[in-house]
Amino acid sequence: MNIDLTEQELAFQKEVQDFFANDFPKDIKDKQDKGIYLKKDDHIRWQKALYNKGWAGINWPVEHGGTGWTATQKYIYANEAAKANAPRIVPFGLTMVAPVIFTYGNDEQKQRFLPDILASNVWWCQGYSEPNAGSDLASLKTKAVRDGDHYIVNGTKTWTTLGQHADWIFCLVRTDDTGRKQQGISFLLIDMKTPGVSVHPIITIDGTHEVNEVHFEDVRVPAENLIGQEGQGWTYAKVLLTHERTGIARVAESKALLASLKRMVNSDNDQLMNMKDNAVFMTRLIEAEIELKALEYTELRVLSAVSTGKAPGPESSILKIKGTEIMQLLNELFVEVAGIYALPYVPEQYQDGFEGDTVGPRFAPKTSATYYNNRKVSIYGGTNEIQKNIISKQVLGL
Amino acid sequence: MDFSLNDIQEMMRDSASKFIQKEYDFETRRKLSKSEDGFSQKNWELFAELGWLALPIDEDQGGIGGTVLDTIILQEELGKGLVVEPYFPCILLGANLINSFASDEQKEALLGPILEGSKKITLAHSEGHSPFDISQIKTVAEKTNNGFVINGKKSVVLNAQHADELLVVARTSGNTGDKSGLSVFVVSKDHPGLSIRGYETNDGLRAGDVTFVNVTLGAEAVLGTLDDAFGPVQKVLLEGIVNLAGEAVGIMEKLVDLTGEYLRIREQFNAPIGKFQALQHRCADMFMEKEQAKSMLYFAAIETAKQNDDYEKACAMLKVRIGNAARFVGQQAVQLHGGMGVTDELSVGHYFKRLTTLNAMLGSRDYHLNELVKSA
């Protein structure tokens, strides 16, 4: 048992730190530090900076331009990225669809899609959930009917994150509704510009436009956009979920949040309550810190098992549950620190170009928006209830 | 022992629940909230007609003479409708303070138009560093030859932008932390040197930051007696805690109902999700939290209405218990609605947001629990 970094790893850490000091676009860093909402172009520029460094494909195999990093390197990178307040990588292309394509796609598909994903030239979104297929994803109904060398797609996908920016959507569609419901599902890539695709915004409780409903009306999709075998989409999607699990605990981000929370608490801002002397609040904060440390080691144990060749098993659901619970708790503690300045709703002060005095301390009003918005993290990616079902059934055999 | 409602309380409950049902569905509320003022003056005048504005005001001032035992009943119903009209800040805080603290002349001049619905007065007590304990405030009113000069800033004053006048709590003598030496001033919102930065709040209501730069006032601007405002304001704030708790209980009732309804109709895995025992237990927990919160509400309301020795402590206990329940019920209501729970479209998220802001007002759960620990 040992978690000391080797000399090479320390050198790598230094390299990552240098990257964030020099190559992370300054204006984007500034926006992040001020809590300004990022635009599409900001995400792309930041991801291209990573790409230029050769670090865009963190979980990709080297042959496709991936980093080939060890678990420890990924851990180091994640911590430095969070410390630098870097934006999350928009996961749909780089983290979600790419592994399916490089694992199950044919050569033509790999050549056609992977380079543009790696370079963030093309924006992807994820079309799994439907109005009536959430937790029970396998009951999805969006239909793809073969017609010559095309599929004709009809149906509705929902909760499509950042679909308003997307060029492409990867979908689970039903190509057969006779057998077991998991069996007739296929994995299809659809160009969002195809006639019949329409995107309709859904506004979330923090007042932002992050998710969408995507409608498909007689959308003609070339059959060559099918990944792997017809009817195998469910299996592929499950493999993808394993990839998604890497980093799902978001430990590094929570560590950075905790550090920033402590800075707020110690800032002696005269517009805020003195929280340092509030033993009840401080108890909650320290308990969050303890829980986070435990989770960090839980994650390291899972990662180390993975690096010795074991696939992350169902026990990694613990990462999703605990990771989201801690993040949500930290969001809540920020609201507590903001005090009554958590009340004002002033989205304009978090838009690019806002100049002038903020209402309350700069960070304060946004704490509510973040707290509200992040109620999603225990809902998406398989709800925490579903994760507990997985643990109780697949780990505990109940 | 008797927890049944008296005639006035029944009347209030009926009129409020009818109003919400007939004229305040969620879409109507949404429109009001998004409108320029954020509420309807017509509704406000209706509240006057229904006697709601008069409820906590003494009978000899033209009011109904109700206590918190009466106002919480109304508040529960208003909570269920997520009512955006400024009943809490302008009546339960502002008018309430005038009623209990103002001189007879001041009551005469101020309460009439308030009860008619033609004038609004809000309470400007809170400052970012001290939203509840007014002994800590930094806004100062310095004595001059013929009056006072106010300097300072009030934070997140509810409906500041809609008030004709503000009741401004300021230090007139003594030092930070002293209970004596605090006074309340009646200041017109147009007064030179006073500026209001109004905004919407996260729960779809309105508030503003109010800045005072050499606001010069005559001695007649002092509400009630000089230097003696701590007790009366503190009492109004404690009653405020009870009243906010009433609203929170109404909201939690609604959330428990809405969530139950949703679990009965939403199907996944070929069954209503309410068939899953994990969710049944969660709902049962929500229900119990709500009931415990309600019991605490009645306890603190009775103590407060009677002004029992320990009523202050009862109010702090209430804020803690309500805070715990509101957090659990609000978060779980959203969680059990899945993705729908985090949409702006559904009312659930809006009830959740209101519960969150109620916690931050007048000292949060963490604040009051810490005070209880310190004094234990």
Ligand SMILES: Cc1cc2nc3c(=O)[nH]c(=O)nc-3n(C[C@H](O)[C@H](O)[C@H](O)COP(=O)(O)OP(=O)(O)OC[C@H]3O[C@@H](n4cnc5c(N)ncnc54)[C@H](O)[C@@H]3O)c2cc1C
């Ligand atoms: C902000 C946001 C972004 C999202 N982004 C995307 C995206 O980009 N692409 C995409 O495809 N999807 C996305 N999703 C969808 C997400 O994956 C679903 O919301 C999630 O799977 C839950 O489905 P549901 O919302 O239909 O809730 P439901 O499945 O209806 O669940 C409602 C409640 O019932 C519980 N429940 C359901 N079944 C059981 C059970 N068997 N036992 C116990 N409890 C149960 C759930 O845990 C939940 O609390 C996103 C969702 C959100 C909120």
